[in-house]
Amino acid sequence: MELSIVKTVLDGIKVVGSLVGTRKDLAEAFDFAAQGSVVLVVQKRPVEDAPEIFAEMEAGKINGRMVLDFIK
Known part of the structure; x- marks a missing residue:
C-alpha cells in the first residue's frame, strides 16, 4: 500500500498499528480497505x-x- 505523506498530513490521516496478527494479516487488511470494503x-x-x-x-x-x- 502506498501512502502519500503530503495527503496524510494535509488530510489529518492517522495510520495506527497493531500488535496482533502477522504482516500477512496486515497486508490483507490494507487490501480489504483499498477495495472499498471498509465502511x-x-x-x-x-x-x-x-x-x-x-x-x-x-x-x-x-x-x-x-x-x-x-x-x-
Whole structure:
C-alpha cells in the first residue's frame, strides 16, 4: 500500500498499528480497505451534546465514531 505523506498530513490521516496478527494479516487488511470494503461509521454532533453522547456510550448505543464539533 502506498501512502502519500503530503495527503496524510494535509488530510489529518492517522495510520495506527497493531500488535496482533502477522504482516500477512496486515497486508490483507490494507487490501480489504483499498477495495472499498471498509465502511466508516462517523457521526458529527455539537459539543453541547457531550453529556447525551456519554450517556449513549455508557448504554452501548453508539455505533462507530462520534466527532464533537467545537465550531459554531
